Amino acid sequence: xxxxxxxxxxxxxxxxxxxxxxxxxxxxxxxxxxxxxxxxxxxxxxxxxxxxxxxxxxxxxxxxxxxxxxxxxxxxxxxxxxxxxxxxxxxxxxxxxxxxxxxxxxxxxxxxxxxxxxxxxxxxxxxxxxxxxxxxxxxxxxxxxxxxxxxxxxxxxxxx
Amino acid sequence: xxxxxxxxxxxxxxxxxxxxxxxxxxxxxxxxxxxxxxxxxxxxxxxxxxxxxxxxxxxxxxxxxxxxxxxxxxxxxxxxxxxxxxxxxxxxxxxxxxxxxxxxxxxxxxxxxxxxxxxxxxxxxxxxxxxxxxxxxxxxx
Numbered sequence: 183x184x185x186x187x188x189x190x191x192x193x194x195x196x197x198x199x200x201x202x203x204x205x206x207x208x209x210x211x212x213x214x215x216x217x218x219x220x221x222x223x224x225x226x227x228x229x230x231x232x233x234x235x236x237x238x239x240x241x242x243x244x245x246x247x248x249x250x251x252x253x254x255x256x257x258x259x260x261x262x263x264x265x266x267x268x269x270x271x272x273x274x275x276x277x278x279x280x281x282x283x284x285x286x287x288x289x290x291x292x293x294x295x296x297x298x299x300x301x302x303x304x305x306x307x308x309x310x311x312x313x314x315x316x317x318x319x320x321x322x323x324x325x326x327x328x329x330x331x332x333x334x335x336x337x338x339x340x341x342x
Numbered sequence: 343x344x345x346x347x348x349x350x351x352x353x354x355x356x357x358x359x360x361x362x363x364x365x366x367x368x369x370x371x372x373x374x375x376x377x378x379x380x381x382x383x384x385x386x387x388x389x390x391x392x393x394x395x396x397x398x399x400x401x402x403x404x405x406x407x408x409x410x411x412x413x414x415x416x417x418x419x420x421x422x423x424x425x426x427x428x429x430x431x432x433x434x435x436x437x438x439x440x441x442x443x444x445x446x447x448x449x450x451x452x453x454x455x456x457x458x459x460x461x462x463x464x465x466x467x468x469x470x471x472x473x474x475x476x477x478x479x480x481x482x483x
Contacts (some may be wrong), residue, residue, distance in 0.1 A: 184426050185469075208390040210379030237377025318375060321400060325376030326401040330432050332380065336391035 183298045183331045187338055189265035189290040191300065196288075197225045202336055206231050206291070207342040212302040225261045228253060232262065239318050241311075250277040256286065262312055264290040271302055280315075302329060344414055344479060346480055349456060355413045355445035360405045362431065363438040370401040384435070397431040397439065403468060406462045407442045410475045413445070421455070422476040425462075429469045439464050444473075454478060 185192050195201050199218050206214035211231035219226045230253045235243050238250070247334050253276065258269040273282035284302025291297055306312040306324055358419045364382070376398055380387045387395045395467040403425050411417040432437045443465055458474035 184428075197390050206391050207386060208378070210377070210383075210386070237371070237375070239375045242375075321376050322373035324400060325374065325378050325398060328427075329377075329378040329380055331399070331427065332392065332396055333390050335430065340391045 183327075183334075184291075185296045185298065185334070185338075186294070187265065187296065188294055189296040190261075191290050192288055192296050192334075193261070193265070193267060195257070195334065195337060196256075197227060201334075202227065204337060205330050205333055208329050210234060212320055224270070225330050226257045228255050230254075238322075241315060241318055245308075245315075246275075246278045247321075248277065250278060262290075266290045271300070273302075279312075280319075281305050281307070282289075292308075345399055349447060349450060349479075351447050351449055352448045355409050355447075355458065357442065357444040358409050358412070359372040359439055360408070360416050360439045360441040360443065361467055362401075362405070362433050362441055364395065364435045367395065367397055367401065367433060370398055374398070374400065376400070389404040392430060392432070394432040397433050399427050400429050402427075402441065402462070403473075405441055405474060406460055406470065407475060409445045409460060410441045410458055410477060414479050415476050416480060417478050419479050420475055423474070425460075427469070429464075431464055433468050438467045443467070448474070 191224045195219050197220050199216050202216040212234055214229065216230045217228045223259050229278040230251060233250045233252060235246060235249050254273040255272045256269045258267050266306050269286045282304045283303050287299040289297045304316060304319060367381050371381060380392060380396055381398050383446060384395050407420060407423055410420060431439050431441065441462060444461045447457050450456050450460045456477045456479065458475045460475065460479060462470040462473060
């Protein structure tokens with residue numbers, strides 16, 4: 183996704199507790215906890231969301247009948263000279279045999295624009311039906327990224 | 343169906359207007375499984391700073407490519423398609439939104455792949471930038 187603000191500004195938004203809570207609201211979480219541990223030069227963020235199961239496809243709802251709680255952990259490293267940063271991303275799906283792991287790269291496109299690249303591998307660890315469930319989940323995972331992008335734009339517009 | 347041998351760089355694809363109503367978003371949510379609340383709940387959408395309920399990015403993207411698939415006559419001919427979302431498509435109720443999509447042949451590669459640029463706007467404002475599709479039309483027999 184592409185941003186009309188600098189990499190530093192995107193980073194500041196991302197590790198803002200209130201922005202993360204806004205993302206939880208925007209993705210329809212029923213409840214959430216956000217922990218941001220910002221240190222000099224980096225930050226680790228842990229966001230736990232309890233998600234409604236009402237809208238989940240039947241095949242997924244069947245394996246998480248009591249609901250789905252996700253814990254997203256993002257650990258940002260030190261910035262490069264131009265503000266670019268890389269984070270490790272890990273999402274745990276409590277009660278479901280699924281994992282998501284990857285990286286988020288925040289790239290500087292000059293001083294006033296930036297790009298965020300999410301490169302993650304979503305796996306459902308179940309024999310026989312795992313691959314099918316992964317395919318079912320693809321538009322849902324993309325939808326969360328789409329929602330977070332739109333919410334980020336609205337956040338920037340509202341602050342500016 | 344187009345005849346590949348007659349396609350020229352700069353040719354314009356027939357533009358189309360796609361009305362988007364809340365019902366379309368509900369249908370897309372059901373078809374895709376993407377029930378993110380900002381696509382159907384105006385109270386939540388506006389509370390997080392959005393202008394209204396907004397269309398799914400993938401739905402907007404999928405609607406726009408129909409200008410290409412209708413032109414080439416074969417959805418399977420699209421071998422690559424990418425966009426940058428620049429502005430959310432607000433879908434108020436009543437009213438909805440109207441997505442206007444125009445396309446132009448940007449280049450024809452040596453291997454026959456046709457590069458098409460799409461311009462997608464709502465109320466004259468661009469909602470997707472760098473929208474480009476690569477098409478490999480079937481060779482006409």
